[in-house]
Amino acid sequence: MTDNSKTLLELRNIYKSFGPKHVLQGFDLSVAPGQSVVIIGGSGTGKSVSIKCALGLLKPDSGEIYFDGEKQDSAKAVARIRERTGMLFQGGALFDSLKVWENVSFTLTQNQKMSRKDARDAAIETLKKVRLGASVADQRPAELSGGMQKRVALARAIISKPDLIFFDEPTTGLDPITADAVNDLIREQVQALGAAAVTITHDMASVRKIADDVAMLYDGKIIWRGPVDRLDDSGNEYIDQFVHGRADGPIQPSM
């Protein structure tokens, strides 16, 4: 299970601004192998930005990122973290010019040079794991519902058996039942792979279901981090306000 003696991913003192907008201001996060960390926080606080920094999609203004002990400061190091991680984007980001199975097996055909026939079989196998039938394999992403697209994106993120998976709001926009099913899938697949996971969500039901640890992002920093069962007696008024979804409290609603 969780091996705290090692860290797989570590972000240290990350700063990132867009022009005058200071998004991350001293952001820290560490994830152990096999650990599931959930990041919560208000809309627009920089949750997506923080994982884009971790994957080298955005360049932090300052700060250090380590993956499996290796400092992420060269194109080679960034290529290695990308080989060993999967990412589920907030909007799915499925390639709409490709069929569903081509999306799911993209890294197999493009990087591992698997034949198209084998890749298609592997894609159908992985689609089965996210409870999608073989009949969707030849459809285009645009023909699927939002929940099905999320599951296809989940399949694409896990097919290469990564050591670390990022989930950016995997349940947003889904009905409670589908959302719960997606949470179960995440939990189940992460455990099956023995992978670590970093999940961003606003959804407290998700948090309780998939988190080992919870971290709260506020004002560019992680202001609280602890095990999920401490969530209700954290003694932190920011956490309390967020968990109970109250408009009054130290956090101003962003309107």
Added chain:
Amino acid sequence: MIFNPFAAIGRASMAAFSEIGRLAIFTGRVLLACLTPPIYLREFFSQCMKVGFFSLPVVGMTAVFIGASLALNIYVGTQFGAEQIVPTISVIGITRELGPVLAALMLAGRVSAGVAAEIGAMKVTEQIDALHTLSAKPERYLYAPRVLAATLTMPILVLIADIVGLMGAWMICVAALDFSGPTFLRNVWQENIYENVSVGLIKAAVFGMIIAIMGCYQGSNSKGGAGGVGRAATLAVVGAAVLILASNYVMTSMFADT
């Protein structure tokens, strides 16, 4: 604050230079991806269909009308020896200038805009980020196949435009001006027909490259939703058209004594 014209001019020219620099770096990276393996052949062939094959009607229509109207104009401006002069001038005008330039301008509208919109939409929906996380480089997977396809199919399109354009000229001459058809063709088939056509085809390849690169460049720089994608398409068409006309002038003067 007092308006300082030098500061404004300085700022504008700095912005222009840095834009040119970014475009040059982008072009270098894409050309490197075009010239070194791996090349994504499936993407390349599907882009050849999109860029080349489906542009045939547009290019053909343009060429036939321009060929006919060019021949008519030359005829009107000629006092004697029209049967000799009209085909001789038409063939130079069509193969060296109008064929490649007009085909390229039509494709700037069709292909640059289409590529910029497609890549721009991929950018704003995070599909480009997704490519990166799946260890695929957009310059290899997206840009190189489009640039290769445009560069290699554009000369074929222009060759067809040349033939169709001369057919247009031939038709107007034979049907409306009572020229002799065989004489017209003999005058078209002069000794330097190969030079004229080759100059046009070299131009065509360069224009094809400009068209695809501008589409990819503007698309990959688009931001901010549907409005940003629309703006990228506009910038791609305008940029491609300006670069086509400018590089056409440069190449015309380079090849002036060929």
